Amino acid sequence: MRTQTLLAICGLCLSAHAAFGQMRVEPVYSIWDVVLGQPVSQVPDLAVGQIACGTNGGPTGQPLTSFSDFLTCQPEQSGLREIEFNYDDEQDYIARAMELEYRTLQGGTSVFAHPVVVSLLVDPEGVVQGRRIFTDNRISDRERRTAFTLIRNFKARYRDWSLDCADVPMQEGQQPVGNQFIHELCTGHSPDGQTLIAIEASYLRKKGQLGINRETQEVNTGYFESQTRYEEVLSPYVPVTEP
Template identity: 30%
Template sequence: MKCSTCIAIFATLLLTFVMHSASAQAVPSYDLRDITVGMPVGNLPNEGYVNLSCAGAPDRKLDAWSGWRDCPADEQGRRAVRFEFDPETSQDGTKVAGHPVLLTAVIDDKATVSGLNIETDPKARLYIRKKAFLLGNQVKSRYGADGWDCKELQPTAGEQPVGGVFLREVCKKNIPGRMLTVERELFRKPDQDIKSFVDQTLVRITKQTN
């Protein structure tokens, strides 16, 4: 094989590797629509979001993101704001990857979005809720399948699989500027009947402090 041919093949393989590596390390520009963990709360758009309220005081409604200080603070000075997608811009309702969800933005004492919580809605219709555990896979795919540290937890006394599947999983991954945590559960509690079971995904996107 000629040297020039070897060099051409090597260059092609190297370019493919570099492009694959860059793709694997790519981080989505936004974590949820036009919201990115780490952005100033003043940059959050009011358009597209409705029904803002304090997670710690649900009866306390907010007219806009600027009212976040009206919500009770936790021990670290963070305030949690529940919100939904505006039906005018999201005709399917408040959904992420097709799953009905409950959304919470966590804002720190520096007026920065320090976290986002995305939780599958336990009140969703059964035929949708029974797929709730799949949201975790979709989130992991969005941020890249590699680099996740996952732990499988075992059933406690009396807990049973659903359709032959028991799932209690916690996965974590560090990406530039934030920590991702995906918790998935699928099982039946001892006191639940055949039509009842736990099936949910909780996603936490948290700003890195260092």
């Protein structure tokens, strides 16, 4: 009897595991579900996690209770306001409870399996004019080292757009990481010319980021920049480029 009971329990566990494997592992609502040109009020508050004012890749700003509170955020030079949000994490908790590789399946707020920070750009009338995606720097150094490779996914996604990509020259004080120095900027527009895009990726050491501590001769952990930045806006707005 005991053996039969154990087999029955194992069978239920396997069934649950298999059922989860067939579940939708995409977020309930993602940055790609946002329709540019539509009112921000149509973005469902309850389908996402936290909502806050964005800071163009910096620390999360003032928390918001709704996307409709966009006027609370300070406008950028363009007049647009950035509203940051993260994905609903309910499926992450389910996967953790089942001891699955939840980061592989769900990835939290991620794009092409890269942890990211996503946000909307809203005009004074409350119309979504653009979206931003930054690779998330609040992760381990091991994960962060590959953040610059996200640009490859974007270039593949927008291969039918008119992309013009160029290497950005090394600036004063910058250094390669090992033997690699990567700083690439792509700009372009949609086939109809109504949407403009900018994608930037970098893998380098900024001024003052030495690989080896001169006093202790030990490796300086985390002293490098590895990131990808994406911005898409409707004309006549222009993506912010920061080479």
